[in-house]
Amino acid sequence: MNEITMMLLPRVENLISRYVHCVDDYRLAEIPDFFTDDALYRIIPRRNYEQGHLVGIMECDGKGMIHDRMSSLNRANIFEPHRYRHMVSATVIRGAEGGEIRADTNFFVARIMESGEFSLFTTGVYRDVIVEKEGQLLFKERIVVCDSTRVDSLLALPI
Amino acid sequence: MNNISTVAEKPKIYWEPNEYHHVPYQIYSDGGIYEEEQKRLFRGPVWQFVGLDMEVPNPGDFKTTWIGDTPILLIRDETGALNAFVNRCAHRGTTLCFEAYGNKPVLSCVYHNWCFDLQGNLQSVAFQHGIRKQGGLPKDFCFKDHGLTRLRVAQVRNLVFATFSDETPPIEEFLGETMVSHMNRIFNRPMKILGTYSQYMHNNWKLYMENVKDSYHASLLHLFFTTFRLNRLSMEGGLLLDDSGGHHISYSKVKTDSSQDTEYETGQLRAQQDDFTLADRRLLRTFPEFEDGITHAIQGIFPTMVVQQIQNSLAVRQLVPRGPGECELFWTILGYEDDTPDQTDMRLKQSNLIGPAGLVSMEDGIIGSLVQRAIDCDSDKSTVLEMGGHSVENQKSRVSEASVRGFWKAYRTHMDL
Structure with a gap:
């Protein structure tokens, strides 16, 4: 890792931490602000990802669709109230060329229901492409690769 | 001689003969019924x-x-x-x-x-x-x-079926002409798999199959559909059932919405908020795919299979029971080999509508569980299925539970209940 990426690492990890805190605090309206206008956000099981299949669990092409997801959760979709708690690993920088940082970060997500029931909901890796816009780091691409092909009940909130 | 491996006694269940508009709650949680299903349905004369x-x-x-x-x-x-x-x-x-x-x-x-x-x-x-x-x-x-x-x-076509029994009639006979021609309609040329995943649900498998066959709930439970006029019961469409009642097709055409003078227009339905608009409507981009103009077709094949066309989102679903109170649904998302990149992109975007995170369908992942947890305590009571009358027949209206009653007709026949 060269000096520039070493300097970037704390900022990248800060972006990833702020994102998971935002989800876990249920500040859904703020989620789109972590992404560039043309960002890709995709949740996909590892098997599909490795086989080169594109279709997964969730697919947002652009900040607008991420916004629509959040407002649909807020206004349209019906699900039992629940929260997530994310734990993320240290981030590995895979590359930094042409103003784009490629970073991988492992995650565990617990799902906590209002009844008190909680479970390990999903595990996997964030495969991120991060860019700097007006002094701020943003996700240009966030591929959420889930280790399991199975989802328990439903997946409403973003990972 | 006392034989310990005697034939198990048939589960006791109170159910009026030939009644399909009431279903005893017991059917969704009884371990004995579950065992009988393994024998009579899953290993029985059924594809x-x-x-x-x-x-x-x-x-x-x-x-x-x-x-x-x-x-x-x-x-x-x-x-x-x-x-x-x-x-x-x-x-x-x-x-x-x-x-x-x-x-x-x-x-x-x-x-x-x-x-x-x-x-x-x-x-x-x-x-x-x-x-x-x-x-x-x-x-x-x-x-x-x-x-x-x-x-x-x-x-x-591409769909593979298996059966344990030598007595199962030929597949074309088991499915009937209407069901086979609908499969031929979708599987009309080489297809490819775009993705797979499964969804684990905390309810009896039959509650999910009822949900699939219940065209009445679509615009009431699923707000996303209704608001964006993707599917409304007032659109042209209908229900087709096979002779056994076990298989069904619920279909509609999206361009024929005439919702005046219905509860949609008077705003009486919870599942309707007309000020709800999308920031990016590319999510709903579609292309005409079938000459018959049908834009939505859900085909339920007895006992546990679904063929889905929701606009350009094509998929098959296979339901696997996991004990009396749980089941797992396996989704395979499909496209055609000759799809253009733009068509693939539209299928990819529309995949947001379906599955465990489906903007349209995510509620189906819990609705069965919401039923299951409330009925387990009262196995002597029963569910009501009287929309569209008590009969099991094709209906022009999808404000009907006829295909759910059809499922129970086929179920009772196979289970000898």
Whole structure:
């Protein structure tokens, strides 16, 4: 890792931490602000990802669709109230060329229901492409690769 | 003589003969009923969907799946034929293939290395003759009697079905002409798999199949559909049932919405907020795909299969029971091999509507559980299915529970209840 990426690492990890805190605090309206206008956000099981299949669990092409997801959760979709708690690993920088940082970060997500029931909901890796816009780091691409092909009940909130 | 393995007593259940508009809650949670279903439905004279032929394109390719509780191995042999077996070694009952997908030239068991050919015949047994004439199999051991348990296999286009019973009628007869022609409609040219996943639900498998067959709930539970005029009961459409009642097609055409003078227009429905607009409408980009103009068609095949066309989102779903109170739904999302990149992109975007995170369908992942947890305590009470009357027949209106009643008609016939 060269000096520039070493300097970037704390900022990248800060972006990833702020994102998971935002989800876990249920500040859904703020989620789109972590992404560039043309960002890709995709949740996909590892098997599909490795086989080169594109279709997964969730697919947002652009900040607008991420916004629509959040407002649909807020206004349209019906699900039992629940929260997530994310734990993320240290981030590995895979590359930094042409103003784009490629970073991988492992995650565990617990799902906590209002009844008190909680479970390990999903595990996997964030495969991120991060860019700097007006002094701020943003996700240009966030591929959420889930280790399991199975989802328990439903997946409403973003990972 | 006292035989401990006597035939189990039939579960006691109170259900008026030939009644399909009331269903006892007991049917969704009774362990005895669940056991009977394994015998009469899943291992009985019924075709069961086990996969798509393109999941196993080459000789030796296999996938593992389930019919009811029974683990199944679907494999293509050297001649190109598809064979289905119980995924279990004939020696000690070990699981033969424990990968989801794979390729094997011969089926060898990891436990004692008994080997079966791709037609399920026992080929070789490790140390068959013992070592230095000690041990080994007895001389009269018959290899022929120790093959894998083989199922009958039938195919409609890409869809592969299997059955345990010799009495199951031919697949075309089992499905009926209407159901087969609808499969031919979708599987009309080479298809490709765009993705797979499964969804684990905390409810009896029949609650999910009822949900699939319940066209009445779509615009009431699922707000996303209604608000964006993707599917409304006031659109042109209908319900088609086969003679048994067990299979159905619910279809509609999106361009024929005439919702004046209905509850949609007077704003009485909760599931309607007309100020709800999308920031990016590319999510709803579609292209006309079928000449008949049908934009939505859900086909439920008895007992546990669904063929889905929701605009350009094409998929098959296979439901696997996981005990009386749980089930797992396996989704395979499809496109055509000749899709343009733009068409693939539209299918990809529309995949947001379906599955466990589906903007339209995510509620289906919990609705069965919301029922299950409230009925387990009162097995003597029953559910009500009277929308569209008490009959089991084709209906022009989808404000009907006729196809749900049809499911129960077929269910009672097979279960002898």
